[in-house]
Amino acid sequence: MIFVTGGAGFIGSNFVLDWLAESDEGVVNLDALTYAGNLRNLEALAGDKRHVFVQGDIADRMLVDRLLAEHQPRAIVHFAAESHVDRSIHGPAEFIRTNVQGTFALLEATRGYWSALSEPERSRFRFHHVSTDEVYGSLAPGEPAFTETHPYEPNSPYSASKAASDHLVRAWHHTYGLPVLTSNCSNNYGPYHFPEKLIPLMIVNALAGKPLPVYGDGQQVRDWLYVGDHCSGIRAVLEGGRVGETYNIGGWNELANIEIVRTVCTLLDELRPDPDGPHERLITHVADRPGHDRRYAIDARKIERELGWRPRETFASGIRKTVRWYLDHPDWVADVLSGSYREWMQRNYAERRA
Ligand code: NAD
Numbered sequence: 440m441i442f443v444t445g446g447a448g449f450i451g452s453n454f455v456l457d458w459l460a461e462s463d464e465g466v467v468n469l470d471a472l473t474y475a476g477n478l479r480n481l482e483a484l485a486g487d488k489r490h491v492f493v494q495g496d497i498a499d500r501m502l503v504d505r506l507l508a509e510h511q512p513r514a515i516v517h518f519a520a521e522s523h524v525d526r527s528i529h530g531p532a533e534f535i536r537t538n539v540q541g542t543f544a545l546l547e548a549t550r551g552y553w554s555a556l557s558e559p560e561r562s563r564f565r566f567h568h569v570s571t572d573e574v575y576g577s578l579a580p581g582e583p584a585f586t587e588t589h590p591y592e593p594n595s596p597y598s599a600s601k602a603a604s605d606h607l608v609r610a611w612h613h614t615y616g617l618p619v620l621t622s623n624c625s626n627n628y629g630p631y632h633f634p635e636k637l638i639p640l641m642i643v644n645a646l647a648g649k650p651l652p653v654y655g656d657g658q659q660v661r662d663w664l665y666v667g668d669h670c671s672g673i674r675a676v677l678e679g680g681r682v683g684e685t686y687n688i689g690g691w692n693e694l695a696n697i698e699i700v701r702t703v704c705t706l707l708d709e710l711r712p713d714p715d716g717p718h719e720r721l722i723t724h725v726a727d728r729p730g731h732d733r734r735y736a737i738d739a740r741k742i743e744r745e746l747g748w749r750p751r752e753t754f755a756s757g758i759r760k761t762v763r764w765y766l767d768h769p770d771w772v773a774d775v776l777s778g779s780y781r782e783w784m785q786r787n788y789a790e791r792r793a
């Protein structure tokens with residue numbers, strides 16, 4: 440078995456679905472079901488005995504100790520986190536609690552479990568920490584993309600909390616010998632993406648004829664990766680990555696936010712034309728995010744060289760699949776646009792002046 444944390448969130452649920460489509464090895468899935476966790480993402484696994492879902496907190500030591508003892512996983516893949524930069528600006532405390540203290544508690548539980556394993560289980564065991572390129576800070580135009588040795592320069596409460604968790608994971612390897620792997624990935628997009636993040640927000644708002652809020656000048660650059668490619672990258676690292684190493688995962692796909700929004704609009708014009716006119720008319724420039732990182736870009740040569748991994752989707756193929764997925768899943772969309780979502784939209788956007 441493998442033990443996954445945060446497997447009801449965006450990337451975690453894609454990972455669990457892909458994992459069980461590719462192998463018969465079971466998954467224990469521990470997720471607190473915060474606003475970002477959604478059991479509907481895992482509906483396709485209903486009745487599948489290979490998937491054991493447990494609602495709970497990674498910081499609950501007794502619960503994690505019990506689950507590890509009971510299921511004896513050969514690996515942990517740690518996705519659980521608070522993940523939205525704008526929420527971290529409004530309320531950083533939860534980011535420190537889950538991303539830093541939660542990861543610490545999980546590492547300690549893992550260390551206890553792993554130390555008691557017999558050989559060869561001990562050497563076979565892996566703790567895979569899923570992290571972000573945002574820990575490296577912001578790049579100037581033309582600066583080389585982030586390699587694994589780029590200095591850590593986090594700028595938001597979110598990225599600082601993820602950087603702290605990366606450091607804990609590194610130290611647990613260096614000090615206690617825990618067999619860890621870390622991957623730092625660029626911005627993901629795809630099915631089950633919660634519509635507080637750029638791409639799903641633009642799709643959902645455009646379909647509803649609502650404004651498409653672009654922060655500042657919209658020239659901030661991100662390196663976009665289709666979520667299925669991130670999942671295959673994690674599997675490659677888990678299988679063949681060298682213990683204690685970090686692997687950057689990215690899409691070789693740098694695009695400015697405004698280009699992303701225009702692409703979504705063009706696709707919707709084709710797939711779901713709006714009688715009131717092209718969707719681009721809904722683009723609205725709003726106040727910028729404080730401390731907004733200008734550019735992220737991943738140098739993904741190490742994972743390609745060592746593990747033969749490359750993304751399969753281009754941005755054109757991945758974004759088309761994604762827009763289609765949202766068009767084909769209106770019930771999922773309606774379900775997530777609940778009361779707490781509306782409250783967040785009000786809090787984050789009401790005070791941004793055009
Ligand atoms: P998400 O916000 O969609 O999902 C996070 C999941 O973690 C949710 O299901 C939530 O219920 C769960 N969770 C939160 N706190 C928990 C706790 N204390 N105990 C147990 N479960 C808890 O996030 P995501 O976009 O799927 O990101 C997953 C991981 O990948 C995160 O660690 C994130 O930092 C990292 N990452 C994300 C991206 C991206 O573009 N989304 C890119 C690189 C790395």
Ligand code: TYD
Nearest residue numbers: 524626635636637638652653654659661696
């Ligand atoms: P986001 O999806 O929140 O990911 P991250 O901040 O982790 O990169 O945002 C992606 C980019 O889109 C980021 O530069 C901020 C910008 N953005 C907007 O312009 N408008 C929005 O409404 C949102 C949510 C993001």
